[in-house]
Amino acid sequence: MIQQVCDRETDRPEQRVKERTTAKPTGKGSPLQEVYVNTSSLRVDAVLRRVCRIFAATGGIILxxxxxxxxxTVLGRAIFNTPIPGDFELVELGGAIAVSFFLPYCQIHEGNVIVDIVTAKAPQGVKRLLGxxxxxxxxxxxxLxxxxxxxxxxxxxDYGDVSMILQIPTWWAIPPIIAxxxxxTITCASTMVTNLLAIGGSEDAK
Structure with a gap:
């Protein structure tokens, strides 16, 4: 299991770019074109990773x-018998925002839980296709x-729905979650393309 995690961590876009740029021409396209395409995709991946990192850091600050x-609230109730008003409302709204901010970072670093009992010994190309x-x-x-x-x-x-105690408009918490x-969604598209390109790279190596 540890070896699989190490293999996954070392299979970075930078490594695949280097392998494809040093590969011999196969007649399918110019090597310079492949270098340009892979370098551009690497830049997009770097920007996307930076944005996901910013979202995750913001979620950590909120949490x-x-x-x-x-x-x-606990100290105020224990010492002064006065909790922070609307604390559960803040935790409810802020918790939803924080959790949603962690999702892109988890996806781009392939941190989702994977049940690989059946595919543990499958070829790397099959794993990438399933990914x-x-x-x-x-x-x-x-x-969706x-x-x-x-x-x-x-x-x-439109309804003007607000929280019960602090009277915070409920819709204020939704735009960050939408973002x-x-x-x-963009991160899923990026990781999907990365997995598909990795399949092509493994076939070229063969």
Whole structure:
């Protein structure tokens, strides 16, 4: 299991670019064209990873702030018999935002749980193909959730729904979640393309 994780971590886009640029021409296209395409995809991947890292860091900051709110509520109730008003509302809204901000980072680093009992000894190309299919499925789901979140956000705004104690408009928490799921959709597309290119690279190596 540890060896599989190490193989997955070392199979980076940078390594695949180097392998493809040093490969002999096969007649399918100019080596310079392959270098240009792979270099461009590498730049896009680097930018996407940076954006996912920013989202994850922001989610961590939000989660830390919510932890401090919870601690303040416990201490306030124990010492002064006065909890922070609306603490559960802040945890509810902020927790939803924080969790959604972690999803793109988890996806681009292949951190999702994978049940590989059947495919543990399968060829690398088969694993990459199954990974691409999983990315496609998650892409469709995240795009669908993004669409419904936009629809729900507009409805909450029209209804004027607010929280019970702090009177915070409910729809305020939805746009950041929409942005996170749109980023997740883009990330799924990127990882799917990466897996498909890895399949082509393994076939060329053979």
């Amino acid at each position: 830390t702030a919510l932890t401090l709110v919870t601690v303040g 691409a299919l999983g990315d496609l499925l998650l892409l469709v789901i995240s795009a 959730i993004s669409w419904r979140l936009i629809h729900g956000c507009l409805q909450y705004k 996170a799921f749109i980023l997740l």
